[in-house]
Structures are given as C-alpha cells and as structure tokens.
Amino acid sequence: MCRAPGRFKGLVRRARGLALLRASGYAVLRALLRSLQALEGAPVAPSATSEGVFTDACLICGLAFTSRAAWACHASKKHGYRLVTSQMAGANERLCLGCGKCFAKPARLRRHLLNSVQCRKSWGSFQPSSASLPAMHALALPVCVPGVLSGATAATDPASFHRGLLEALTALDRVDCDTAWCLVKDFVEPLSVLRTTVGMWAAGAGATPDVVEAAADIQLMLDPQLCCDEFRASRTLGESAAVFAGLEWHPPCPFPFVLSGEIAVFRLEEPPLQGYVYPFTQSLPLGVATRFMRWFEVCCDVLGAFAQTSAVHPVCLCASCAALEALEPARAWLLRAGFVQTAEGLRSPAS
Structure with a gap:
C-alpha cells in the first residue's frame, strides 16, 4: 500500500461504489415489497x-x-402535550402548594409532584405568608416556608x-x-x-x-x-437496526385478480449482464454494475405497475427467463401472489 497507494485507492473506491449500488438495489426491492403488501390488504396488528x-x-x-x-x-x-405535574408547577416556580415546601429548582418541584400523590390531591391548600421565595443554593434541600395549610384534599388524583x-x-x-x-x-x-x-x-x-x-x-x-x-415497536436498549433485513414474503392468499376485460401488456428489456442478483455481493466493474442497477430499478417500477394494474385489468408481462431470474426475489413474490409464469413471462390467472 505504501509503494502503490493509487492502486488501493481505486479498489476502495470501487468497493464503496458497489456497496452503494447494493444498498440502492435493496431499497428498490423493499419499495416493491411494500407496494405488494399494500395490495394484499389492510395491515394486521403485530402480535x-x-x-x-x-x-x-x-x-x-x-x-x-x-x-x-x-x-x-x-x-x-407533535401535539404539545404536557404532564399535569408540569402544568401545576409551571405557574409556581419552586413552591409546592400542597405541602408548603420550597425547592431549589423548578425541575425538583416537578419531580416532587410526579411522585407525591398526596400533594397533587391537596394542591392549592397551602397559602404562603409572603409572595417572595427564599434564595436557595442549586444543591440545597427543600425547606418549609411560612404559611397556612388548610388541609383540604381532592377525592381523586388530578x-x-x-x-x-x-x-x-x-x-x-x-x-x-x-x-x-x-x-x-x-x-x-x-x-x-x-x-x-x-x-x-x-x-x-x-x-x-x-x-x-x-x-x-x-x-x-x-x-x-x-x-x-x-x-x-420501541427498540430495546442496545439493539441495532438491521441494515439489510430479510425480504421474505408469503401472502396468506392470492391477490384479488380481475379476469375479464382488455389485457394490459407490460414488457421488460433484457438484463445487461447475467449473474448479478440479490443480495448483489458479486464483484464486478463499477460501470457494468451501475448499468445493471439502472435496468433493475426500471424493471422493479414496471413490476409494481404490473401488480397494481392486475386489480382492474387482466395483465401480461412479456419477459425472458433471464430477466425474471435477474429480478429475484421479485419473481417469487409475484408467483406467491397468484401470478402464473408462462413461456412469454408472467400473467394473471386465466388471462
């Protein structure tokens, strides 16, 4: 690396480019999968x-x-929600109107109200003798201020x-x-x-x-x-998000196809190369991989439109076996959704 740094710089640049293309291909497949799941029906609440x-x-x-x-x-x-304890302490700064204690900071008063049910119930029953509060050190313990405590309490915690x-x-x-x-x-x-x-x-x-x-x-x-x-779902402590989560999909039932009417025809071009399939871990020249990924993105858009149109018209997708194999696992998803593979490509049942 010391004698020929340019050679390794090119390899690193190529590896970075292939990694970006891999992420792009995964994102395209993920978007297609979400569109197919939307056609499947209403989302089911997680167990x-x-x-x-x-x-x-x-x-x-x-x-x-x-x-x-x-x-x-x-x-x-989103909605400006505030706790009841924060609303209580907001106008009184450091003084608890339930027990007559003065705190060093408003945050300590809010914490006190959060943990004291009795003070929340008796809020407003204490009337201080003076409107001014004593100056306190930031770390000082709460002190009781002079005043009158009526002792009236609410029946229910506010x-x-x-x-x-x-x-x-x-x-x-x-x-x-x-x-x-x-x-x-x-x-x-x-x-x-x-x-x-x-x-x-x-x-x-x-x-x-x-x-x-x-x-x-x-x-x-x-x-x-x-x-x-x-x-x-909340992420547990220490859990990291999966960058490339699994793309398995098994719909519980076929799509609701429309089998009568004019057939909508879609076409896919031939792939620019063979063997570069998901999860896109093969090593090849960056320019060739870029051309393939452009073709891959266009084809996934066509597959999405093909699946969506099947809900209103019979559909037929003209594509070679090589093109469908290069689009895996999208072909497997469509077959599980009820589409039929023929020599010409894919079609809706009985179209």
Whole structure:
C-alpha cells in the first residue's frame, strides 16, 4: 500500500461504489415489497409476542406505542402535550402548594409532584405568608416556608383523569357513542387517563342508561389494536437496526385478480449482464454494475405497475427467463401472489 497507494485507492473506491449500488438495489426491492403488501390488504396488528404489548396510543394520529414514554415523546413533539405535574408547577416556580415546601429548582418541584400523590390531591391548600421565595443554593434541600395549610384534599388524583374532558362529556346534550367518541379522540392523554375519565363520567351522579352504554362502548374502543392503523415497536436498549433485513414474503392468499376485460401488456428489456442478483455481493466493474442497477430499478417500477394494474385489468408481462431470474426475489413474490409464469413471462390467472 505504501509503494502503490493509487492502486488501493481505486479498489476502495470501487468497493464503496458497489456497496452503494447494493444498498440502492435493496431499497428498490423493499419499495416493491411494500407496494405488494399494500395490495394484499389492510395491515394486521403485530402480535404481542413478536413486537411487544402495545399499551398506549395516539388517537389523533392512529399510532400505537409499546410504552408510555414513547407515547409521551410523540405527544409532546407533535401535539404539545404536557404532564399535569408540569402544568401545576409551571405557574409556581419552586413552591409546592400542597405541602408548603420550597425547592431549589423548578425541575425538583416537578419531580416532587410526579411522585407525591398526596400533594397533587391537596394542591392549592397551602397559602404562603409572603409572595417572595427564599434564595436557595442549586444543591440545597427543600425547606418549609411560612404559611397556612388548610388541609383540604381532592377525592381523586388530578393526574389520573382529565378534568376538561369530564366537563365536556357531562355537558353533552345528545349522548351517543359516536358523539362521545369524537369528543374523546380530540384530547391528547394516555389511554389509562381517558379510560378513568370515561369511567367517572359513567359513574357520575345522574348518569342515564345511555351514558353508561356509551361509556362502556368507548372503554372497549380505547384499545390500540382497535383504534390504531400503525404500530410502532420501541427498540430495546442496545439493539441495532438491521441494515439489510430479510425480504421474505408469503401472502396468506392470492391477490384479488380481475379476469375479464382488455389485457394490459407490460414488457421488460433484457438484463445487461447475467449473474448479478440479490443480495448483489458479486464483484464486478463499477460501470457494468451501475448499468445493471439502472435496468433493475426500471424493471422493479414496471413490476409494481404490473401488480397494481392486475386489480382492474387482466395483465401480461412479456419477459425472458433471464430477466425474471435477474429480478429475484421479485419473481417469487409475484408467483406467491397468484401470478402464473408462462413461456412469454408472467400473467394473471386465466388471462
């Protein structure tokens, strides 16, 4: 390498180019696979054993999460969600209005409220004697300030339900499941908070049978498996994403083909070389591999259009055996989806 650095520089550049082409080919196959999966039908919710238990959901976006932390991260960034404890501590800086303790930092007050149910229930029962708070060192322990503690406490933890949602549900003139569900979906709260709030609405004084029935239906609908379209599994600590994940696909049933009407014909050109197939680990000149990858991308686009058109017309794909072999595993996917291979290429059944 010291005597002929240019030779190795060329080899490294070639290896880098082939790696980029490999990633490009994988991305093209992945996009084609997703389009075929979309034609297969509605996505099925992942099982709890393989992806984890989905416990929280964003009703506005239709996203399911496996942890409260993942949901809170999404809700705070997308919808401006804030914890009840943060809302309590926001206007009082460092003083807890539940027990009369003054903290060195507002963050410590928020942590205190997050862990003290009693202070959340008795919030507002303490009235300080002075409006000014004592100056404290950043590492100082909390101190009690002079004031009056009335001792009044709420019956329910304010962090366990949403007061605004409860008031909105109680004020409904027409009580039915659809109206109440549309109202519940507009509030950004954890599912446990929404369930508790709906339960309090049904258990309130003067609740009619219609309210009880609507609340029971909403309780059932507050399930990530029912109210979400996309399921996001949290990555475990130390887990790395697979760069080239497997491309296996076995559809449970064939595509819903249209077998009558005018036949739509698609054509594939001959591949520029033989033997360069997925996972594209063969070593060959960079220019030749680049020409093949351009052909590969165009052919995958044709296959995607071919599969999508099969839902409205009978289709026929004119392609040689060499071209179909170079497009593996795309040919195997189409055969599993119900397409038939002939001497001319592929076609929909009985077309």
